[in-house]
Amino acid sequence: MEIEIEEKSPVIRTAEYCMNLEDLQATALSINYTGQYLLLAGRRHLALKNLYDYTEPLKLFNRNSKFEVSCAEFAICNNSSAFCAIATSQLIEVLKWTESSPVLEYSLRAHTRVVTDIDWHSKHPYMLATCSIDTYTHLWDLRDPKRPILSLSAVCMSGATQVGFNRVSGNFIATAHDGDLRIWDIRKGSRPVQYITAHLNRIHGINWSHTEESNLITASQDGSVKFFDINNPRRAERIITTPTPSPVWRARYTPPAFKEGLVTIIVPLVGSESGENSLLLWSNSKNSQSPICSFTGHNDVILDFAYRNDPYRQSNDIEIFTWSRDQTFRVWKLDKELQKLCIQNTIETENGESALEYHQRNSTQPSCSLQHEFSIIFFPSIPGIQKYELDTDKRNAMIRIVANGFIIILQVIFPSGYPFSSPPIFEFCPGTTLDDNLSLKLMKSLKDSSASRVKKGKACLEHCLRALVSDLKKETGGDKAHYLRLQSPRLEGALSKALSDSLIPFPKTSGVRFNATGILVTFARPFTAKRFSLRNQTTTPRALSALSGGYLGNVNGSKPVFYPSKDIDRKSSTGVSICIYDASKLLMVSRELAENYVIIPTNLPRMCRKNREVAEEFGRADLVQTWSIAETIALALASSDFELSDDEMFSSPNPFAKTFLEALINHYAKLGDVQTAAMLCVTFGRYYQEISSRTSSFSTKSNTSQSVSPYHTVTAMDVNSQSVIKYNAWVLAQHLKGQTRSNSWSDSLDDFRINEVNRSVLGESNRNFYDNLKKFYADILYCYNLLPARALILKFVSSPAAFSSTVEFVTECQICKKTSKSPSCLHCKKFLLYCSYCQLPIKGSANSCLSCSHSFHTAHLLEWFENHDVCPVAGCRCPCADNFGMT
């Protein structure tokens, strides 16, 4: 049973009549009382269409206003049928249509902000109500148009967005404020008689019942339509929700002549399919939860609709007129069949048969006839279909589809068993511009969907074609027609689901950004683009809603928001919008210096002298001085027996050097000159000296005084992994630059026994700070792609880098199969590696051949492979020398 419900799909109707009015850019639609005239009102024109005679050309009346028409309504009494109220910005104009042209009868001024809705009284020909963002709802009597006869003040933050007179008695008015409804009794004056918390989100439409005095419906952003009885406002009598929870823009009861119906406009969510730009007809029955009919065809959001009773065609069919953002107006019919479905739905709830089943039995039963299937598909209504040829005798069809720049020529062959036993055969014919991957994908989904339809004995061509086009659009992206543009007043609010645009910050149109190498990129709004402020607003608005809430009355069409018109030469308007600056000089870190600075740890005075020359060469007089001083200090240090002095200040040959250097480094760091600060740290801080493993035994002489230093706790293994990390970073960097280097890392392990020689002039207390400076400078060098310089700087960082979590070298014990990082197995206390050359266990630095897995003392490895290429192990012919990079 549940499957049945899911399968229910509404009857699909297409338009009876469609007219494209591209230039009109109308935003409001209304039909007069007699049903003779259709008014389309826009910023520039009022257009009148004679509905008695479609051939009569459209009458255009220029009105060149700065502001969009937010609402236009013909009066709904016979006496006043020539009157029409049009709201633009804060003003309401009441026009009287004479034979030749409209005459401005009254201007109603009382609102202080944009008027959002107008409603005429259905009994009093001179009475109308208007509501506005300024939160007020005014009642006007046209016989006294100077001021409103009644002003209803909703003491709340949110403006009134909709107003509606009760259709039965005309005594009540409903107004919508965000998600709340207020019901007013015009006889009782200025306080609401009911507050209804109808929706959690903004209400877009209110409509009173034509028959029941206390009933009304609300359409909301939250994707539901609720039925309320104002005498029992606690809970909604009935709630219908849209299939996908898309906002409902309008919901209106069908006119009395068409019973039990309700028509809604859905605003499809951003990026959804065009099929959702449709009117939906629902039954008023409490049990009906899915729409009865879907009027499809519009390619964009429907802005408004109106009913029309056609008195001259001798039929009781109601027509619906729609105006959409795709700039077309269409006419649809509510015929007897739909009426039947609507009523049936109410009755059938008793005998348990759904209207749709009924409908399907009655309308799609003859789908076995191919001819019939073809005849009921209205091809132009399927987007993207350009040309089609159907041949019922040969039982095939050729269809040309164009979407997103792709062309599909599809051949469909219908086997005789179609649609009951065998699905049609689809084939992409030559001329199709799909790549293999895409065509396979589309073909698969075609087959799947046709097979599933045919399994149920249903015709599938239209279904498959629609699915094909939408799949194609989905796969290839960029379905331009549905890209959101901030253009239509108020509608934009409906397009964002959860929160209205008033909470989304106003778009940034200028910006500034530094990158890591000192490049500054800026962009700004071109001068031809509009300024956003109003006269009375000195600063730029804060929220996006300012764009659509009436500040910019003339946002129009599908053109980009910010440009005044399409005529502007884009090239000149956007030409200089992005600027890229070299701001590196401002940042006190210079690439030239970084490239040319030298680091000679063994000869500090020479290093300082060289660097002074570099500074001189690039015109940095300020740094020349610094390096000169540094040279003086370095000379003094070099002349003393520095290695033994450690960092005790008083035994230092130059007691002022330490404080002076520290102050100097601090000064440069504060200035942001990391380069100089880090170079000074490197020059006078502690550093490592690399000595080969053979001399390593001499290297611990200064360790006694170094209990504060962590380095002597660093094992050989740790140092190795540190180097691995540097190596990884280096390889990665090389890789990123698109270069390749041969893999030869083992040579760096040869003499990796590192010993620290403490020559620090700088104190221990700030070590962390100095390390950070060095690391930061190293990062800058990395950006400059000066990788050797970076690695050299990092050598002077005192704390080892974080261990790599991805690469780790462990040795597996041959006896207990446990892994260990130390030279001996922790479990069985046996040594793990034996040198294949001297047969002794390896405790120090070791190398293992990755192909024959023989290990060597690094020293022995060097010794052997100096003269040989092949592994020294008896019988092993492994060309280890290659693996060690020794050849």
Next chain:
Amino acid sequence: MVSVLQTLDSGHEDLIHGAEIDYYGLNLATCSSDNTIKIFDIKNGGQRLKADLKGHAGPVWQITWAHPRFGNILASCSYDRKVILWKETNGEWTKYYEYNNHDSSVNSVSFAPPEYGLILACGSSDGSISILTCNTETGMFDVKKIPNAHTIGCNALSWCPSALPDSTFDQKGKQTNPNNGVAAQIKRFASGGCDNAVKIWKEDGDRWIEEHKLEVHCDWIRDVAWAPSIGLPSTRIASCSQDRRVIIWSTEDFALWTPTILNTFDDVVWNVSWSLTGNVLGVSGGDNKIFLYKENNDGIWSCISEDAENAKDVRHT
């Protein structure tokens, strides 16, 4: 001295909302109201359009580059409530990951310092902040969400740099645990929103908790920028707001933040950006002007250019 390297015609059909140069200064990415992102190769003064990324169904508000160690990755956020990560493989830009668990426009995206891994924070008008952590081995994303981080909406995000000196971590501790230096660092980021507050968030176990709420601004915060740390004891955040002010917040211990009002501008301020070493601050706003501020030796900030155009004449000492 600032010199113009080049000017660029983005070719976007609508206004640009963001322009960002990658780590090495080789690529420029721009995003626009025309729903697209364009990537230009600007190496050696060239400006070749490399890619035109279409995938958003609404204006793209912001873009940001990931650290190159993760590959060429760009993150974008849009009005259509989506966050998309784009990745370049063999010169082809494709969608790498799409995140659409926000209920409203996503206004800001920001990558964490690379030491923490590939982590992206996204701030949305639905008030929440999402932290997307990519497991680079599996390519899977782990999502943590801070619901209701800012009432009404979150407009900006910026991560705390990782190289900050950690005062709680003394040297003794360092010795016994030499590899703790980076691993033990607390992840923090700053966010600004429509509640007029700048908030400091800190990771605590597997949760993010609000460490501080800085309230001086009297209108929506539009941007926050955490200054890069070169190791000085104090750390700074710049924030700018609809109230036309730029405030620099500084702290030494993450407990007490001292605000300094940099300036009150003529129009709302939209962007703040620190230079690499944190000594220059770029500011831009609704009046279409770009300002550069520089701090002198005594900690006084002064404007060194009203527009980057004029900055050509400014020489540093």
